[in-house]
Amino acid sequence: MRIVILADQAIADGGAPQVAIASARGLAALGHQVTYIHGVGDAGDPVLDTTPNIARIGLGGVDIWSKPALAAARDGIWYGEYVERLSAILRQFSPEDTVVxxxxxxxxFSASLFSVLRKSGLPLAISFHDYFLTCPTGLKYRFDKAEPCTLAPLSGACLVAPCDPRSMAHKLIRFARTVAAGRALKSMPFTVIHVSEQGRRTIGSYLAPDIAQHVIENPIEVPRPSGPRGGIGSKIVYCGRLTAEKGALLVAQAARAAGMPSLFIGEGPLRAAIQALDPSTEITGWLDKAAVRERIAAEARVVVAPSLWPETGPMVTSEAMAAGVPVIISERAGASARVQDGVTGFVIPPEIEPLRSAMLALKDEGLARAMGQAAEAAYWADPPSIENHARKLVAVYEALVRRRR
Structure with a gap:
């Protein structure tokens, strides 16, 4: 089988490209021919250029949202510069043996991508790492109310809701983009791949009934510990973008209330607010994967992910569990399905008091160690490996090709 993977980027600087690159490797290892096409830049992760069965094509573009405002608004909705080149590339593939x-x-790529794909006639799968194909902000979250959105996507109420984190003008651009994408996909058969049951519950009911929906957990690539975790850290660790919807400030507030030191691995607009709240906290900025694993293994009492939005992931909690570190995770996060409340960590509503209470419980070193051991055992009993992920993808792809014949 031949698989064309399309992603804005070929550098793993976030969850979606990280999964795209990992899936390319997994599919190639199973003997499938993978073509990885990315829009931003010419360079990509070296693994895409050195792994057999993978061909990488960079279109050499720039992030749309780095352009001047008017150009970003126009191209963010419908960008046409790449269309002819991508169309020519896709004409090399047959719907008899190829899935995009x-x-x-x-x-x-913008919404114009789906017009290109419609014309190509190739079977199509779309991973929902976020909700942008149905929700203008991509998060199903009201930034104006700091709560999950209950409005029907693209309804009149959705149109006028001031829910965007930037401005109403930005919301309207995103709204137009989602409408344009929907029109390009109208009556086109495709398959949705959710990365968690939470993702399917959040957005699945808003998709057309004839759209096939599957849940395939994101692959996690971590080394298996050679033995029991040695020491146990003392810090509350948060890893990710420092934003309100991911609960970064909530972590700082709860850690301070619990009287526990904190470590933030990541970067974002709340850096100054976190440091103002607790000048003693360390904010590392972005680190590479190996450095993140080392800091968590050496310093974490617990890894915390108190997402306020119905997050499809995150992956960091599974990575922490694999290393024998317990987690505290929001009940709204998709990755909470892997956490057994009170055994491998705590599943909580994303509020300061439940978060503080969970942190206080883990001041008990014996409990923290026992939960960490249980978390490690649970993870490795059923690891979401790249190989398992790729095999599940192939089953979906094969069904897609059969439907088109």
Whole structure:
């Protein structure tokens, strides 16, 4: 089988491209021919250029949202510069043995991508790492109310809701993009791949009934510990973008209330607010994967992910569990399905008091160690490996091709 993976980027600087690259490797290892096409830049992760069965094509573009405002608004909705080149590339493939899998489209390709794919006639799968194909902000979250959105996507109420984190003008651009994508996909058969049951519950009911929906957990690539975790850290660790919807400030507030030191691995607009709240906290900025694993293994009492939005992931909690570190995770996060409340960590509503209470419980070193051991055992009993992920994808792809014959 031949698989064309489409993503805005070929550098793993976020969850979606990280999964796209990992899936390319997994599919190639199973003997399938993978073509990885990305819009931003010419360079990509070296693994895409050195792994057998993978061909990488960079379109050499820039992130749409780095352009001047008017150009970004225009191209963010419908960008046409790449269309002829991508169309020519796709004409080399046959719907008899090829599937296109879209992982990202909002930073370069825009809604015009789906018009190109419709004309190609190739079977299509789309991963929902976020909700942009149905929800203008991509998060199903009201930034104006700091709560999950209950409005029907693209309804009149959705149109006028001031829910965007930037401005109403930005919301209207995103709204137009989602409408344009929907029109391009109208009556076109495709398959949606959710990365968690939470993702399917959040957005699945808003999709057309004839759209096939599957849940395939994101692949996690971590080394198996050679033995029991040695020491146990003392810090509350948060890893990710420092934003309100991911609960970064909530972590700082709860850690301070619990009287526990904190470590933030990542970057974002709340850096100054977190440091103002607790000047003693360390904010590392972005680190590579190996450095993240080392800091968590050496310093974490617990890894915390108190997402306020109905997050499809995150992956960091599974990575922490694999290393023998317990987690505290929001009940709204898709990755909470892997956490057994009170055994491998705590599943909580994303509020300061439940978060503080969970942190206080883990001041008990014996409990933290026992939960960490249980978390490690649970993870490795059923690891979401790249190989398992790729085999599940192939089953979906084969069904897609059969439907088109």
């Amino acid at each position: 899998h879209v992982h990202q489209w909002t930073k370069y």
